[in-house]
Amino acid sequence: MGIVPLDFLVSVPKFPERGGKVDATDLCVQGGGPVPNVMVGLSRLGFDTAVIVVVGNDMMGQISISELKKDRVDTSFIITKKLPSASAFGFVEDGTGRRTIALHRKITIQPRDLTLSQYPTPKVLHLDGRDLKACLKLARWGKRVGATVTFDIGSVRNDVTAILPLVDHLVVADAFACPYTGTQNIKKALKRLTEICPGTVVITQGTKGSIGLENGRFYRQKAFRVKAVDTTGAGDAFHVGYLCGLLEGKNIEERLKLGSAVGALKCTQLGARAGMPTRRQLQHFLTSNQNCYA
Secondary structure, three states, X not given: OOOOOEEEEEEEOOOOOOOOOOOOOEEEEEEOOHHXXXXXXXXXXOOOEEOOOEEEOOHXXXXXXXXXXXXXXXXXXXXXXXXXXXXXXEEEEOOOOOEEEEEEOOOOOOHHHOOHHHOOOOOEEEEOOOOHHHHHHHHHHHHHHOOEEEEOOOOOOOOOOOOHHHOOEEEEEHHHHHHHHOOOOHHHHHHHHHHHOOOEEEEEOHHHOEEEEEOOEEEEEOOXXXXXXXXXXXXXXXXXXXXXXXXXXXXXXXXXXXXXXXXXXXOOOOOOOOOOOOHHHHHHHHHHOOOOEO
């Protein structure tokens, strides 16, 4: 469950200064949102996926739904409201792939919007924490029905402390982990997060790779070296690989490696979903880049 903005992205030679202008070198419009991106990625790897998101009764909402259907994501549980759909606008810097995003969203999911009796029991329930009260309701339901609850949050927004004890696998960016725990030391941040979240905790660090803590032991994974075009959705792509490994019963070292590989592949194309690989593309990348780390 999470947000589903329509992403409008332009590539630029450099970020424009305030009040300045710059010629765009590329443009793309495609679906976005952390949870929908992950479901699209898992679907391309052969898993059955579904989303609980909210859209407006407008063209952007229709496009978002259409794109999910193209990737065989079940859209049966999408909520429609008489409000504008969410949208995101971003600049992506040529050469580095760094991006700056502005999100416009007035449409939300409330706990009363969730019809729990209609939802099939999932193996994995993936949440993004944007609409926290609804996420909390869904996480509690997930625990009751035996789902593995996974959680993604990229930066400090809401007080997510209430939901963390319900999470089995917490995979977060260092932009969230360090401010939330009050330390720049990644291992200390991991330990502090496991005091709240009893399951596996992973912190992603961009080109520095990722580090996880499971059963009291640290695991580190380097980032694969690729020519980055756009880092939009790189964290979402990491979740795709990690959850692929989780669903296949792989150990944490393999899950981190898969996360790093899918994240790297995504960064080679403009947009959060364009670079999400098929199973064959992922396997080819892993075989061809066994020691190609940043």
